Amino acid sequence: MLVHISVKNFAVVKQLQVDLVEGMTAITGETGAGKSIAIDALSLCLGDRADAASVRKGAEKAEIVAHFDVSHLKLAKSWLEENELEQEDNKDECFIRRLISQEGRSKAFINGVAVSLNQLKALGQYLVSIHGQNAHHQLLKTDNQRRLVDIFAEHSSLIDAVASACKALKEKQSQLSELQEAQQQRNDRKQLLSYQVAELDEFSIAENEFSELEIEHKRLSNSQTLLEQAQMSFYLLYEGDEFNALSAIRSCIDNLADMQEHDPLLGPIVEVLNEASIQVEEASQELRQYCEQLEIDPMRLQQVEQRYASSMDFARKHNVKPEALYDKHMELAAEYATLIQQENSLGELEEECLRLASDYKKHAEALHLSRQKSATLLAKKIEAHIRDMNMPHAKVEIEVNSILDAKPSAHGTDQVSIKVATNPGQAADSLDKVVSGGELSRIGLAIQVITASGNHIPTMIFDEVDTGISGPTASIVGRLLRKLGERSQVMCVTHLPQVAAHGHNQIFVTKLTDGDSTETRMLQLTENERVNEIARLLAGDKLTDTAIANARDLLKL
Template structure:
């Protein structure tokens, strides 16, 4: 529970230290004195947004810290252990949360002296304090809030998780289906084009590297007559021209120089070179003869190669690629067509999957609805009991849960939940916003907050003027209700009602001091005689009469 709150240079507070006890602590004070300043400061420790305007004028920073006793808070201890703020064998000590806000609006948060991001602070805070603001009752008019209240009361987190999980799968499948359907026309058009292109290329059936081979063969066949004539002529010049052939000339030179090398050894290398030339000339002549013998002039083959080569060039121009890349282009188009066919198959499979997912979602949503119906009956009965005790003796409260499988799926199920009430006999129940006054709504809201607090593990509940619009005997009932709640958890309540103030186990008084230059807010814990004076002020105004004092004493004794 919260045991201490320290505030420095926050708004109109210069320095303030407050000790809190178990039970119901009430905060009262003059209008505009800053009764909610402690709640605002604690909110900063719980992760509320910080602004530069919160820093007291002429101060460089505001500093607030809240100290909690975690001895009995096993879930908080586990969180601290899991996040390395304490060891598993460590004896639980006080938990200190600190928030520092600079005059520029920057803020820092600390848990037991360790700096932490704000999101982590909020996770811890959700296990420590539950705050109910003075405008919280208005939220009850919203259908989503009514649904949340029922779910919190029902405590069926596992059913909510199932619905949310099935909804996530169903929603993902819907998005995939919408994407496929949205692209279906363009996919169909593209598929038709690809089918034509791939079929055309399949029929042509160009193999890998075939174009390069066609190009070589085409060039050879195109020049086959010239190749034959020139190679035969070369062979004649090298070998077959009798005395005028290259072979004969080199042979003659070799014979002449062979005789001379006996007279000059320097000619020997030249003779060796010429002998090697003879060998090469002979080899070249043989190869030329073989080449020209096998070289055929085949007009039919020339026509076939010409046609296929030209067709390959046409396809390359048609697809906007180099002829050498036509084979790869064919493979890419075939792959794309295959992928489009798979998407068509996926569309059919996805539609079948959607049917299964939708069935699973409906089943889980129906189970959730059945649990809500059971919980809503118990919730309505308890709310009705509480509000009848708060001077709404003829009120009839009910919770309608309508399961509608025709509405769009949502992560919270398929229920329409509405709180209805009849405040007078003979009047049909209707929605809260059409029936109740502000004070009656406050009573309904307070009843729901008290009911929803039962069984939760949050040790501290804060009510910031939630009794607005309540007075007279009803205020007395509210005070008793809050005091009873304080027996099971720590309750802090900002109030202007003397009946609620008298019901507190501890009463804080907030006052404002000004010297025409600066303004400060002070908060003190009242002793019994001081409480009587404050209760008398709440009962009778600023002028304290003997009658008001007597009434205050009687009121305080009634609750203590």
């Protein structure tokens, strides 16, 4: 609940300190005195946008501090904990501070930590609900009528199930739509790839095959020359009758070996020649084997040339180097397989969307039934309350219609409509066609009282929501607000004595001026001061004994 609010240099307020308590607090004062100042200031603490006009003339900045007791507010405490904004020394308290400069710049703090306006709004929804003078007009919107039925029904688990099912369905539908939109393009690509992959599959080039073809092609196309040169080299190294290299080396070894005893320096040379002799002999043997194995095969050469040429043609066709043809084949085959898989996925997604649509429908139907049941009970309660508020012939119906062809949404497929008949024999119709402004206010207040327990908001502020109401009806409205104040902290700005008298507490707003500047003050009234203020509301500025007696009667003193 709101414990204290401090306002400094805001609008016409120079300095204002207001302590607030549980129950219903009536806020009264003369017209133009600034009864809504504290509410406007509190709205800034809850994330409303500020401008330079908010700063009191002549001041550098405006400052508003709101102090809340969150000891019994689980949602608010959880939010503070999740955002690491709770006070370490006292987690049951929360301080919100807002600063506005002369230039209109603003800073916000929660428990001393700088925060954004979005964070203020996120926390504010768990702390305070403000109902302005035109708040009841929100009842005319069907979305708000549906929300009120949901609040009264307290079936958040059903709403969550519908929202979750809707999210899952829309995600799958989005994936399906993307695949379906690209279907023709995918089919064209698949047809091309089918031909290309089949052609490359038939050609079936192996990895590194082109490099091996190049080597084999060179060997086969030069096989005759290779054989002739290899045979000639073998003859010169080993088989020549008149001269060969191996015989020459061995002769040198024999001659120099005999001379080693005359000069030891010849020893290393003889060793080198011995090694050369061994290597020449090994090379000669390998040349012999090479000549024996070397084939001159025109048919094989023709085959290699054909495959080599085909490889070059395929490479040009796919705009790659011949060496990369194998990789290109694998790439196209993988793409083709992916397209086939996407086709399969399309069918699977269609089946999944049907399953999720059925799941969504099941949850939406359960929510629909719950809404229908709750709507009937809520209509009876609203009817009973507004009949007490000088609408004795009122009849209330709440229709919950499921729209069969409605697109899936997080709140289901229902259209909720509150219909009212205010006179006997009159058919019930939508609020905007039947009720007056005062009647709408009474219906709105009745709904606020009935749904208060489902709102889970500890502090409710009503800013002249009793506009258009007077006489006995005002007294009934006052009783309703007092009843609401027994469950929540209620603050009500009012000009009606019948409403103010039902408050557990009363604050008087006054405006002081010295001719150059104006200042608004808020005073907590004592019991006797309340009598005088209620009497003023009844009779005007001139208090009479009759007005005071009436005020005491209203206050049950």
